[in-house]
Amino acid sequence: MPFEWTHKHLLGLEYLTAEEITHILDTAESLHEVSMRSIKKVPYLRGKVVVNLFFEPSTRTALSFKLAATRMSADVLDFSKATSSAAKGETLVDTAKNIEAMGIDIVVVRHPVPGAAHRLAEMLDASIVNAGDGAHEHPTQGLLDIFSIRRKLGKIEGLTVAIVGDIAHSRVARSNIWGLTKLGAQVICVGPPTLVPGALRDMGAEISYRLDDVLPECDVVNMLRIQQERQGALNFPSLREYSRLFGLNAERMKKAKPDVIIMHPGPMNRGVEITPDVADGNRSIILEQVTNGLATRMAVFYLVSGGAQDDSAVD
Amino acid sequence: MSNKTIMDAPAVSEAVEQLASAVAGDGTDLDSIASIGVHNRGVPLAQRIIAKIGERSGKKVKSGVLDITLYRDDVALMRKKPIVRGTDIRFPVDDLRVVLVDDVLFTGRTVRAAIDQIIDFGRPSRIELAVLVDRGGRELPIMANYVGKTVDVKPGERVTVLLAEVDGADSVTLESERN
Structure with missing residues (x-):
């Protein structure tokens, strides 16, 4: 039985097998080449929308996710807490559901509370990529x-x-x-x-x-x-x-x-x-490490996006 | 299910010889040809064509590998994620005669994806297509420049190409699903 990727979300490395982690690394190795081309873009996520939902400050992670999504041809929305309604007291899930209602395929979330990404995975239909939840994981x-x-x-x-x-x-x-x-x-x-x-x-x-x-x-x-x-x-x-x-x-x-x-x-x-x-x-x-982050995040987008995959929050 | 061998190992070798001569043409532009194999079985076929041209001319034609996964038009419909094996083209394709090599030409969708991807690498002077088997059934207006063998395939029949580098031995069979 050949290996098959089945996860809709990336919430943490705790929940992946060695084989699955190796598969992400192999995919990243294959995608590394895209950044060396004259046109550094592949059409895989054309017409898909990725939102960067950052409730904590970040420079390289937010930019790296954005560039990775862009290289896969996704449209990218950026949300940061400082300039948003979260500053007016909106909850994480309400913020995320409102953004999802605009038609989002992948949510990249960073939040100070451990388990925030899991919570969104339970509440939303979009694929969730954990970009750091408190002191829990930054997969x-x-x-x-x-x-x-x-x-x-x-x-x-x-x-x-x-x-x-x-x-x-x-x-x-x-x-x-x-x-x-x-x-x-x-x-x-x-x-x-x-x-x-x-x-x-x-x-x-x-x-x-x-x-x-x-x-x-x-x-x-x-x-x-x-x-x-x-x-x-x-x-x-x-x-x-x-x-x-x-x-x-x-x-x-x-x-x-x-x-x-x-x-x-x-x-x-x-x-x-x-x-x-x-x-x-x-x-x-x-x-x-920073350069390799791009290929790694492109690989994660490739694997979690689209398709009729079944997934519970942590499986 | 019944299988009919339509090319045995010597027939495959002969077809590769013919493809190599056709690709090389009069041999005057070997420095500006790139033979690019499409994953999976296009890759060893492209290598064989390069080896044959090398035997005859002493010249090493540029070689590359194309993985079209990220350019497919059906990824959204697929339940299983195909494994991305990676594209490897380590030279500028501008002004080259790029020869795409694949085992079977069927719907033409793979070739469409391959052409789109090549154009992201630059602007070749020409893009050509060499296939071991043309089995008909096109869904796009695409044709091959060089064909090893044309096979008339009826509904319910399938062409399977096996190559020594991947499968241990060379053969092309026509399989019918019910019989």
Whole structure:
């Protein structure tokens, strides 16, 4: 029985099998070429409408989704909370239903509440793509990170990947952990105990509080942003101490494998979690991640769009 | 269900030879030809044509691969999502004679999609079509420039092309669904 994609939504990597994740990566690999053409557009989503429903600020994710949808020939509507009726007190579902009533095929949603994308998947007929729901998941970022690793190293299985920093607040970390462990990588979450909850072990990850101990065995180091806007009171004594213990700098890079690859989902706090010489250095694939995000999101649009697919919210 | 072999392996080889000579023509413009196979079985056929032309002329004709999935006109109707295998054309197609290669020409819809896609890569001087089998049944005003074999297919019959690179052996059979 050949593989068949059956999902109408992309809500999180937790709900996908290894085979399904690999299928998205393979499709992204095939679509990567479209961005190299003289006419960077395929007609697949012609006449379809994608709405970007962003209740939190975003630069690269919103633009990347928009460009990916445009390259598939969809019409794209942008919604951001700041300029909308949500500021007048409209609920998420009401906002989404009103927008859907204009004839929308795919809704890309980012929202501060975990489960917001699931809720929309239950309430709307459109396909829902989760672009980040609170600290829960950010599946396309997880996919593009895994895609970037696979393009660079040729495989995922057997790799050791450190995710460093504010794991507790990070949907990027959660999507990466689900995806990478399903594909057979070993994931080590590294950070101060206040930011690395023990429950991560239940997701299949290992935990370490000392970057210097794990760095020598890593094939990939994914440096997360310290989310200063989500730290009510700082969960560590000072940014300076954090930077000294968990920041990636040239000195610390000497402990890493010579062919280690360095990633960051952006936006970077240069000088806090990563120094400019490492971020812009020859082991960094931070800008490739952004480029690869386009192909990844085109692949997701291809797979979730149209057709008579059955899907419950999380299946 | 009954199967009738209409081309055995030697007949397929001979047809490929003929296609290669026809595509090469007088051999004066081999540098400006691109042989582009349409997934799936057009890909090995295009490679065979390139190999044959190479044997005779010593020249390597440009080669590419086309996946028309994103250009199909029936994707909205399909229950199963086709696997996107990817297009691979690593040269500008402007001013080239682009020869599309496929195994079977039937409705013409695949060729329409392929032409549309090629034009997104640039402006070839000509686009031509080479097929192993023309089985009739066109739904669009499209014809092939080079045909290995023309087959008269009755309603309820189906042409199946097998190629060694994909299927292990070469053959073309006419299958009738009830008999």
